[in-house]
Amino acid sequence: YQQYPLFLNLIMYIIVAAIAGWAINYSIDESMNSLQGVSPPVRLFPIYFPIGNLATGFFVIFALITGVVGISTSLTGLHDVGQGFPANMMSAAASALITWTLTLLAMGLACKEISRTLEAFTIILSRTQLLCVGSLHAGAHEAIIATPISGRVW
Numbered sequence: 001y002q003q004y005p006l007f008l009n010l011i012m013y014i015i016v017a018a019i020a021g022w023a024i025n026y027s028i029d030e031s032m033n034s035l036q037g038v039s040p041p042v043r044l045f046p047i048y049f050p051i052g053n054l055a056t057g058f059f060v061i062f063a064l065i066t067g068v069v070g071i072s073t074s075l076t077g078l079h080d081v082g083q084g085f086p087a088n089m090m091s092a093a094a095s096a097l098i099t100w101t102l103t104l105l106a107m108g109l110a111c112k113e114i115s116r117t118l119e120a121f122t123i124i125l126s127r128t129q130l131l132c133v134g135s136l137h138a139g140a141h142e143a144i145i146a147t148p149i150s151g152r153v154w
Contacts, residue, residue: 009070013066013071016121016125020063020118052116056113059109062106063110066103066122076092081139086143089144097133103129
């Protein structure tokens, strides 16, 4: 049952990475046209984002990083959960926790302006990733309890 949240998050992280990548590409293409006669705060970030506010540049970069890390975490988590060993389950749970903290970082910047799809997906992902972390930790605990201890104990 831990695979369903991982698969859902994989699809959502792919969408977040694709939208963030598009936003960066759009901003790079439009920077030269938009920078004519602009005041000095534009120099805060090397890429000028003609959409959103001053936090948009940082948000898009963090969303792209979160998307890529989330995709890798979901893929490795699906593999680890498929194995079913307690060590693999703990590894998947730990990487899901790290991804959740990155998602919360991006969500904090998304809360500055909630008007576009990328912000909405990031806020939704912060909740579904928390569900995934809880599910993986519960599954890891269950796998540890179900594994018999064998061998000599010193």
